[in-house]
Amino acid sequence: MEVDKGKGEAEETRKVAEADRDTVTLKSSDGKLFEVSKEAAARLSTVLAGMIAGGSIDDNGTDLKQIGSEALENVVDYCNKHANSIPSAALISSSISFNTAPFKEPEEWERKFVDRLSHDALFDLVEAANFLGMERLLDVTCHKISEMMKGKSPDQIREVFNIKNDYTKEELEEIRQELAWAFYDD
Amino acid sequence: MDGEKEAISFSWSVMESRRNTRVVATATSHGVLPLDVVFDVLVCLPAKDICRLRAICRPWRSLTSDPAFIKAHxxxxxxxxxxxxxxxxxxxxxxxxxxxxxxxxxxRWQTLMCSHLGLICVGDCDTSRSYHDTSRSCYLIDPATKVSCRLDVNCFEDRLCTSYGDHDECLDPAFSLFALGRVDSTGVYKVLMVSCFTYAELNEDQQSYHVLTVNGAGGGTRWRSTASPEFLIGMDTMNRGVVLGGAVYYLADDSEFHTQALQTDNTPDLIALSTSRQSIGVLSRSLS
Structure with a gap:
C-alpha cells in the first residue's frame, strides 16, 4: 500500500508538472522521447526557445528529425547537467550576451562531458548543437574538435573529417610553397 | 635584434560578432561536418594552424580566406x-x-616605421643613400590583405634653404620618420612625417613637420606643414615614436649640444605630436 501510495504521489507530481509545462518532450529521428526542463531548453537553445515562445511545442514529443537518439540524449544530458551545475559568472554572462562576449574556456564538467564521447558521438552532437542553436554547447564541442586537430598532419585531418583532397598534386605543392613558413616551427 | 626594438604592438579592430558575420551555407552530407560547423571549429585554432589547414581542401581554403572568417577569428x-x-x-x-x-x-628599401590601427607604416627613412636614386617614400600596408598603398611624399618641397655665408644653400632632409595615427573624434587617418636636416658646417640640426590626411581608400590628399616644436626630437632613425590616443610620442634630443643651445633646464624627455590638432606638446622630465 505504501508503495502504491508513493507511486500515486509520483503520478500526481508528474501530472502537475505536465500541467505547469515545466518540461518539454523532444522526439529524435528514430522516434525516442526525451524530456528536458523547459527553462534550461529555452535558455540554452535559441531554436527551442523560439519554438516554446511560438507555441510549436508538441506535448506528445516535438519532432527533431535531424537529430538521432544518441545525440539527442547527449543534448538533454547537457541541458540537465547545465541546469544542475552552479552557473559561474562566466557562464551567466556568456549565455546572456554571447555574441559579443569573448570565448570562455570550457568548464571542468563540460570538458569531461565531451571527453567521454566517441568520435562519431562528438560529431553528431556538434551538428545537433548547431541545429538547435545551442551556442555554448557548440562552443564546447567545437573547442574539443579543434583540440583533436592540433599536431595532426593534413592527411590525418582529412581522415578525421572525412574530407576528400580536391587539390591536384601541383596545386598542393604550390600551396605548400606559398605557405611554407606555416609548416615550419619558428 | 633591431627588429625586436622596432616591435610595436597592435590589435586588429574587430567588433562584429562571429554569428553576424557568418556567410557560409550549410551543406550536410554523411560523416562530413557542415561548413558552418567547420567555421566554428577552425575559429578556435591559432592563426598559424589555420594557414596550415588551407592545404586540406578547397572549401577549407576559401572558408579561412573569407573576410567574415578572418573577422570572427x-x-x-x-x-x-x-x-x-x-x-x-x-x-x-x-x-x-x-x-x-x-x-x-x-x-624595397623600406623600414618599419609604425604599426597602428591594424596597418603597418613603412618608409624609406634614409635619403642619403647614394646607390639608389628614388627619393623618400612611405607606404601603408594592410597585413591581412598585403595590399599596400604608396603615399606621395615628394609632392612638395621641404628642402630647407638658408643663407650660408654669401650664398643660399638648400638641403634635402637627411632622413624622415613617419607615424600613422587617427583622429579619434572624426576617425580620419593621418600620417605624420618628420624630416630631419643636418647642417654639418653649422653644427646645427633642424626638423620640419608635415601631416597628411589619408583618404579612406588610401592615397593622400595634401601634406600640411605644421609648426616645429621648441625642442627637437632625437635625431636617430631608431627613434620611431609611439602612437597613443591620436598623439605620436618621440624621445627628445637630449644631446649636450641642444641642451646647451636651449640654455634651459626643462628639456623634455618626450615630445608629443597630436595628429588631430597638429599641435605639439612636451612632457617635461618626469621620466628617470
Whole structure:
C-alpha cells in the first residue's frame, strides 16, 4: 500500500508538472522521447526557445528529425547537467550576451562531458548543437574538435573529417610553397 | 635584434560578432561536418594552424580566406599581435609568444616605421643613400590583405634653404620618420612625417613637420606643414615614436649640444605630436 501510495504521489507530481509545462518532450529521428526542463531548453537553445515562445511545442514529443537518439540524449544530458551545475559568472554572462562576449574556456564538467564521447558521438552532437542553436554547447564541442586537430598532419585531418583532397598534386605543392613558413616551427 | 626594438604592438579592430558575420551555407552530407560547423571549429585554432589547414581542401581554403572568417577569428583571439622587421623587404606578424603568424613583404628599401590601427607604416627613412636614386617614400600596408598603398611624399618641397655665408644653400632632409595615427573624434587617418636636416658646417640640426590626411581608400590628399616644436626630437632613425590616443610620442634630443643651445633646464624627455590638432606638446622630465 505504501508503495502504491508513493507511486500515486509520483503520478500526481508528474501530472502537475505536465500541467505547469515545466518540461518539454523532444522526439529524435528514430522516434525516442526525451524530456528536458523547459527553462534550461529555452535558455540554452535559441531554436527551442523560439519554438516554446511560438507555441510549436508538441506535448506528445516535438519532432527533431535531424537529430538521432544518441545525440539527442547527449543534448538533454547537457541541458540537465547545465541546469544542475552552479552557473559561474562566466557562464551567466556568456549565455546572456554571447555574441559579443569573448570565448570562455570550457568548464571542468563540460570538458569531461565531451571527453567521454566517441568520435562519431562528438560529431553528431556538434551538428545537433548547431541545429538547435545551442551556442555554448557548440562552443564546447567545437573547442574539443579543434583540440583533436592540433599536431595532426593534413592527411590525418582529412581522415578525421572525412574530407576528400580536391587539390591536384601541383596545386598542393604550390600551396605548400606559398605557405611554407606555416609548416615550419619558428 | 633591431627588429625586436622596432616591435610595436597592435590589435586588429574587430567588433562584429562571429554569428553576424557568418556567410557560409550549410551543406550536410554523411560523416562530413557542415561548413558552418567547420567555421566554428577552425575559429578556435591559432592563426598559424589555420594557414596550415588551407592545404586540406578547397572549401577549407576559401572558408579561412573569407573576410567574415578572418573577422570572427580576430574577435576570438583578441590578443595583440606584434609586427617586427627582422629582414630586409619583409616584416613578420607575430603573436605574443613570438610565433610567426604571417610574413608580409614590404617594398624595397623600406623600414618599419609604425604599426597602428591594424596597418603597418613603412618608409624609406634614409635619403642619403647614394646607390639608389628614388627619393623618400612611405607606404601603408594592410597585413591581412598585403595590399599596400604608396603615399606621395615628394609632392612638395621641404628642402630647407638658408643663407650660408654669401650664398643660399638648400638641403634635402637627411632622413624622415613617419607615424600613422587617427583622429579619434572624426576617425580620419593621418600620417605624420618628420624630416630631419643636418647642417654639418653649422653644427646645427633642424626638423620640419608635415601631416597628411589619408583618404579612406588610401592615397593622400595634401601634406600640411605644421609648426616645429621648441625642442627637437632625437635625431636617430631608431627613434620611431609611439602612437597613443591620436598623439605620436618621440624621445627628445637630449644631446649636450641642444641642451646647451636651449640654455634651459626643462628639456623634455618626450615630445608629443597630436595628429588631430597638429599641435605639439612636451612632457617635461618626469621620466628617470
Amino acid at each position: 580576430a574577435a576570438r583571439h583578441p590578443e595583440p599581435l606584434i609586427v617586427a622587421q627582422r629582414k630586409r623587404d619583409l616584416v613578420h606578424v607575430m603573436d605574443l609568444s613570438g610565433g610567426v603568424i604571417k610574413r608580409v613583404p614590404i617594398p
